[in-house]
Amino acid sequence: MTDPLANSYYAATAHKWRSAFRMGEDLSFDVAVIGGGFTGLSAALACAERGFSVILIEREHIGFGASGRNGGQLIPGLRWTASELETEFGRERADTLFDLCWRDNRVKARIARHGIDCNLKAGHLEAAWTPKDFDAMRREAEYLAARFDYQSEVVGKGDMTAHVATPLYHGGIHDPQGGHFHPLNYAIGLAQAAEAAGVSILEGQRAHKITENPRGPGVITDRAHIGARYVIDATDSWIGHVEPDLGRYTVPIMNYNIATEPLKNADALLPSDTAVADSRFVLNYFRLSADKRLIFGGGERYSQTPPRDIAAFVRPFMMQVFPQIADAKIDYGWGGAVAVTMNRLPHIGRRGNVFFAHGFSGHGALVTTLAGELIAEAMAGTAERFDIFANLPSRPFPGGPWLRRPLATLGLLWYALRDRLG
């Protein structure tokens, strides 16, 4: 498939890697994973570590989807705050969700364990777009400190320039446990670790259908029927193509990134080298690459057609934050689909021998690695932690195949309008 969105900084700076697997006669495995993003790779690796024989099927190449083109921002937690989780689900479930999603950084653990070279850096700043946003952030930081002994820095408006050279924000929370990385090189590192653990990685082949066979479900791909006792569907934005019913739970929202040329004044823009995301509904998020480019994400489109000129589409958002680099050359512009659920919590579960995890709603760089590991844990017989996620509420979008996206779009446009009205 030619990808009009592939002009990414990440693709240009990716480590060279090709899967060693060549299709032979025996295509029977314990586990078939569909999708070579963070979720599928993490699940495949964790399953192999538990002794399962595993094949991973990716229709393009490792990291082709959101995992290889995201903002690279590692933001602890979920799209809901910890206090919202506690209010909704009670103390005990909130404790487990907190331990899993905030405290236990599985990405850092994988990077350390496998020596993955992906420019990992510490520090994430949530920047307040309005004074009201800042008040809410400060209250949440105080709650996290008091309830979980989770320490972050409350940054007043006057101190924001220690992190970001713009007067635009009304304060923020700097979380040293967050960070940023080169997402495609992380995906490639996971693939190398998975292959070393025995996973067969089949790139360039699309899974069309999950089927029943005498041994249990299997997967029909372009060229083969692959037998497997368990299937893991990790196709995120494309999940409806493989499992139409699961497709009802997310809508794909297009989001775009640019990378400037390497900047002489890069360190002055982001003095603490933190990643930044602001509190608008259609947020701006940015960080520096290892070679001192500004990687900036901003603007969403509710149509699936990309803008003709991505750099021209994103540049005004960048200029609003950093007018001092208005003339910077933009070397790369790319985009991808963010799979969003109705309530912005991921949809994770199991139907018979088919496991799935999708809909991380723009907050998947950290939690997808965890999700993959929890699937492996459940498959091996300990489902307690997996069930905490599987029991999160989930609802399909209303409207059926034709109306689902337009209806969801109307809702999203309403929130985007509220951003503009301030």
Ligand SMILES: Cc1cc2nc3c(=O)[nH]c(=O)nc-3n(C[C@H](O)[C@H](O)[C@H](O)COP(=O)(O)OP(=O)(O)OC[C@H]3O[C@@H](n4cnc5c(N)ncnc54)[C@H](O)[C@@H]3O)c2cc1C
């Ligand atoms: C532009 C953008 C910016 C983002 N920024 C951030 C960020 O800064 N921080 C953050 O936390 N999150 C961010 N996200 C979200 C995050 O990237 C995702 O939540 C996460 O990568 C999802 O990983 P995944 O493995 O579930 O899905 P994907 O990475 O999308 O992987 C799915 C894979 O399945 C493959 N596939 C699909 N159908 C088939 C099939 N039929 N057969 C075989 N293979 C198939 C695809 O080719 C793809 O490689 C961003 C997303 C986008 C698009």
